[in-house]
Amino acid sequence: MKFERYGIGIAKGMALTLKHLFRHPITTQYPEERLTVSRRTRGNELVWDKEKCTGCATCAKSCPQGAIQIITSVKTEENKYLVEKFEVDIGYCIFCGLCVESCPYEALFMSYDYERARYRRQELVMAKEGLLLSDTKQLSGYARPKVEATLPLQTLLLDRDKVKK
């Protein structure tokens, strides 16, 4: 004689939902809280090093989307190029990382930024100052073994700890 459907399943389910009642909610209250992202993400931004860049425009040539625009002039006294304009249209960027890989002077890095939405189309075009390393942008180790060595070990991509803003 097999006893079935006498409510034990329902009782188990009720116990489970009751347990969930006392769990901490997993909701992230986004504008106030944000999830910590692993430092070893590949990245969704570009960081440009003003000092190392020679203006060779290898990045612009390697970009499959043609998103990088670089205009240089010649500084005759130092026998160097002066980078007058370095613009990346993030709206076109596909984050392939070819510019970072191809840069012969390690002047371009992938980086990570939590908030990337913009209100205007024009704001997606990042000029020199917008591409510099800042507090919100952190370097990613992509194609840069020296940076990678300094990063902490891989964690879950999105950590459960929330950072209060």
Add this chain to the structure above:
Amino acid sequence: MFVFNPSFSSVNHYLETLPPDWPGGFWLHWGVFVVIIFAFVMPMIMAFIYLERRGLGRFQVRLGPNRVGPFGILQPVADAIKVLIKEDIVPAKGDKWVHWLAPVVAFVPTLMIFAVVPFQDGALLADLNIGILYVVAISSISVVGIFMAGWGSNNKYSLIGAMRTIAQVVSYEIPLVLSIIGVVLLAGSLSMNKIVEAQTIPFILLQPLGFLIFFLAACAEINRTPFDLLEAESEIVAGFHIEYSGMKFAFFYLAEYAEALAISAIITTLFLGGWRGPILPPFLWFIIKVFGVFFLIFWVRSTIPRLRIDQVMAFTWKCLLPLALLNLLITGIEVIVLPEALPWPVIFVNLAIMAVLVVLWSKFSRLGGGRVEV
């Protein structure tokens, strides 16, 4: 000069000092309790909506609404305002009068139930000697409102939803009433106040099976989730209120929670000892118990998925109805044979009987085969 003091006992005291044939007494009583019922029902519905949304959120490991006001307390108010400023749409080919009347017909009977719910000893609008019969009779009327909504909308989904409601509510009414009769046998009266007075120990202990049947049937009666076939979102979009918007939709929404409140109040009164309780004032005990029952209702909602219509119907006719009849028989025998028995042995006997019957019915009745041979 009469200075209104909101506590119940002072009102009662004031009424007692009146001569019984004083012409103002009846209307004063009527007026005061109509105000009290409105002042009780509307904030409680707000509280229920808030609690259900927050509580359901926590059951599903999310937060629930927490943006409007501190802890989202003003969310029901915001919802009400949103609904009020929406356009009121009547379907072009609908039955306009029926469509107009349906929300009122659905909502008003639910409010009328509270006329006989005792908030405290004797603190009720009308101490009818057939109180619980009145509740059963009145609460059935709101089904007519739902069917009017389904019919008046001229929409196949709403009509299907309304048809389902009729089938479901008519079927579940029978075990519901039969389980009430067990309580009435024990109390010896149909008056809600007398039933509470008779509960030296709560009837949930003497009538565990009756409570189980009543709770399940009541959940079906007010269309809470395991039985919410009339508005099954995944099948018939929103059921009977699919064509409703604005204030008329708000009435249905209010009616749903008012029904939940009414059923919580009735379960409290019939099975949990109503306003009886130590230390705290009686109306507070009543409210605490109502919240407890409502917690149970939405706990069930958060756990159990919706049944199929054939499962719902099979459950009442094959399971609840025979169990309710057996419960009535056993209670009758106990009332006749052991009128003076000590309560505690009876409690354990009844609990054992409930366990045996539930397990037996799990063996006998086959629910949810779902195969319909045509």
